[in-house]
Amino acid sequence: MFDETPQNTLPGAIKLPGAVYTISVEVNGKACTEEAPAQMTLLQFLRERLFLTGAKEGCGVGECGACTVLLNGRAVDACLVLAVEADQASVRTVEGEARDGELTLLQRAFIEHGAVQCGFCTSGMLLSAQSLLESNPHPNREEIVEAISGNLCRCTGYVQILEAIEAVGEGMEEGG
């Protein structure tokens, strides 16, 4: 399923045991093919290979959600996914949310409700919230709390984030 090339090409071309794989993945609607060693996580792949640095590493072990992206539509911690596992998959990162410079409703709500402070958790938080709103356009408070419960934020105390998501949910109701 993969073209296994004989040599590892880590940055700086140091030879280490291991193999490099060619990965074809649709990122934010665009097909792309890149090489990556097997041990590279999807988070590293996005940040170091594709220069999409919106997803952050807050812990690297699936505890903080700063690295949240949507993999085939579902929120996952990109630090717990190998890049090779995303071969043939579609990935959405925060960079792909706004279209033609037009912020999404959710992005606008985050700004307007004061849901952003330092911003380090924001990318992941937005994607967790976005995936909730796409599967459940009018979530109640409890569902919102649950949806972002895997995203740690040390700055905001969450309340304004919950309010922003809630406002989008309610807005959708009004707008039909």
Next chain:
Amino acid sequence: MIRPFKYSKPRFLREALEALEKENARALAGGSDLLVELREGKSQAEHIVDVKAIPELSCFSIGKDGIIIGGQLTLNELAESKELGQTCPILGDAARTVATPQVRNRATLVGNLCTASPAADLAPPLFVLGAAVVVASKEGEQRIPIQQFFQGPKKNCLQPGQLVLRVEIPPRSTGRGVFMKKSRVRGHDLATINVAGWTNPQAGILRICIGACGPTPVLLTSSDELYQRAVCRDELLDGLATLAQDQIAPIDDLRASAAYRRSLVTVFLGRMVRILFPEEGGWPHV
């Protein structure tokens, strides 16, 4: 940093089993435990065998022959299954308490068992449901009762060359269950203790399993007899508490002291029994 390894994603079971025969080969399903082990250097895997393309692991059925959950089923897929929610809600209840929504979108039920943590949240429900783990190797398939699958803290019974295909839960005509978990915070956390109970009053069956209170989850022995003997709920409760305190062996660790765990066990047994047997006075099965 994760050290380099070789990755393959076989489409045939045979290929995967062959690959897993080698020492330092590890199966990868959801990856939520494996990647952490790799990153922290707790696993020295040289070959990671991704089992997500093997058709034998994708089964998920709920029917007359019981419930079958393949190795690829994620915790959120279980939690979201309406059918499972109707037939056997305690699995979804337990699945929903594991880690974070993001992790549950990747982590599998089988993976949760394979890690064999004494606090594995899916273990108590599967213990009380009498589940079996179906393991494949080149020699063929083997059904292992879940109690035998758990060998010790973070130790399962798998040998090199073996792979868990699915978990099978035997059919139950009637019955009801409860799952409960106590952790330090309301947000994602490992269980300080978790408990599952299952009863079929007609058949005089009561099974209770307690997690995080011993090297493996503890399925209380003689709970059926106790249940059949007890003349009222309070007697059952007292009996169960004594039984549990005799059979569990909690330790002091970062998450809680043994004494606190013991106390929680009694508290949660009480809460569970009250839900399983809502009638205060009389005794349904006698």
Next chain:
Amino acid sequence: MSADQDYKYIGKGISRLDGPEKVTGSAMFVHDMTLPGMLYGKMVKSPHACARIVSIDISEAEKSPGVRAVLVGRELPYKVGIYMIDKDILAKEVARYHGEPVVAIAAQSELAAEEACAKVKIVWEALPAVLDPREGLSPAAPLVHPELASYSYMKGVFQPQPGTNISHHQKIRKGDVEIALAKADVVWEAKFYNPPVQHVAMETHTCIAQALPGSQVQIWTSAQSPFTVRNLFSACFGIPHQNIRVHVPYVGGGFGGKAGIHLEPLAYLLSQKAGGRPVKLTMTREEEFGAMPSRQGLYSQFTTGATREGKIISLVAKYIWDAGAYADYGVNVGRAASYSGAGPYEIPNCHIDSLVVYTNKVFGTAYRGFGHLEALWGIERNMDIGARRLGLDPVEFRRRNVLRPGAKTITGETVTEHTGRVDLCLEKVAEEIGWNGIQTEEERAQAMAGGKVRGKGVALLHKAPAMPVFTSSAALLKFNENGSVDLLTSIIDYGQGTYTALAQAAAEELKMPIERIQVPWESDTAMTPYDWQTVASRGAFMGCKAVIAAARDALQQIKETASQVLRAPVEELVCRDEVVFVAHRPEECLSYREVVMGYSYPNGNSIGGPVIGRGHYIAQGLTHLDLETGQGLPALDWTYGAHGAEIEVDLDTGEITVLNLATALDVGQVLNAQSLRGQIIGGVVQGLGSALLEEFRFSPQGRLLNAGFVDYKIPTSKDLPRKMSQHIILTEQLDGPYGARGVAEHPMISVPGAIGNALYDALGIDFFELPLNAERVWLGIQRKRSETQDTLPGAIKLPRAIHLDKGGA
């Protein structure tokens, strides 16, 4: 109450200026940066709390693929720090805490650096460690820093005691406590404990440094204070300031943990050794917990004397701080807590001794409201205990003692009409939680039958910025060709909303739309003007003062040019809506745009020039505290506040549910309603972390056991109170910008006290130690149940014996 002024921008809920970058993922943090040729650093860390380095063998590591530099402590004849210059960049002869960096390696990838680290061989000789600061005070205790006498420190402010483990002893002496205690009708004692905890900014510490020819240095760092990094870096290496350029782009949270100086020297030394290639050092979350500084633990003890009428007349307090291996910043925590160390109360006779004690643990630093959350945990619990001894309602007892205009603080400062009203904060939160007195034991017994009990509690708070007397800020307002403005500052907005507040002040003063003010999100010591540090809730206060001055300066320049063109004296000119005009003939006007780059007459003659407004502010009238008595003026401004909590306790599990948490703060004036609310909620939730969840756990050998999110829990969205409310009191601060005072730290202070007091109300049990996790509460309930005859009102029971004099002294 605040002057009723009509502001266009001040006080409004203007959304963050950097919102769009942050919601699109384009905001660049150091975490996200890579430079051409960049190497990655990793560290080998001490596996002992205290051990001598017998030998280090780096030969294999040096040969490891991709390695470009290996550094050991012995090659580094430096000490670094802010107040107490005591930190080693890498451990030299002795490692002083488990996790202390000992060897550092720069390589072409993180993996290569990590693999090389694994090849370093170190022979250790374990030494006895000091793990408890109370033991550290014993004359028999080993010395964590035997060379303390040789260290530099900020003289005249701190008092290290060579030959002991005491890095600083702060004294406050007011009145005569002995006489007053003898006169008191009621005297009580209580002891408390706060464990070390961590800031847990979501972006861990990270920096990139590059050593360039001619001893030039470039640093990009996730830090709170570019100029302090530069200043301390210069002092450490003897490199002149102008050669060092520190850049701070977006920062993913700080909370004090990124004040002072941290990884920058090590990254620089690695770069130097690697021939000048840039080196990036990023802490993993585990390293962030285990090798980066935390909040110090505190043992506190109070002896309080009051009259029968409920007036406190004497307070003797002792604070013993668990500084950890370095007291770099920690000495100032001990100092700041002491001058606030009696709470917001008027206490005529007060003695405080605050001892910052070295131990062999990861070291402490500033953390949001430093020293105050810790000290006020004890102070506010002590108030409730005292109220009970006096038979008074805890709210009433506070009313009788709070600082009011005319009162003198324990350092001799006179409270005025404009200092702020803690009494109003108290009344507000009491009202919000429906305070109606503490429950009786009978009421409690009744409630307990139900399995769940409720309780209410209040706690007060105060804090002033803890900063040197010479602290200053500067701002530049640089006009662009189209008449828009770049606001340059070296205050760092790592989430607080300061830049938005500064832009609001600039727009207000310059009389122009806020959309036309831009605050570039990178501070750079070579480009942006001086600012001491972004700490202590001083950023918006001092920054706005500087911006206001800069705006006035810019307007003056605009008017001077316009005065010639319009042929009217400067005094007759008015600025409004980006236009300067003659007051009595508005049609005689010029747009800013026509003036700010110089005005050109039709014939081509030109006058004026690019307008750059310059403003500064230096803290006014602060004095050092007298070393013997602590008397002096330490405070730029005092912000007062109160929390009221209602909780429910599950008697079977000990679990606390916070039903209601009301917060009132006297902020003087609201600068930005949205960010104020964000600061309060964010702070309160952090305070709840300290109150209910967070603590460092160490093994008996001094190893940090919970260096990760698996076992160090911070609040998630599921851990919030059922209800939270924020209330604002507006007592104008005369010298504050628009009457405002600092408020970023205060919301987290005293949250533990309010919960602890509510817990007593619910259970009739005094808790003395944090955090109030379910197991601790459960344990308290078990104890009470097993000794019920001992629950007379007023009896103080310690859940676990805490002795400040453990181990002697």
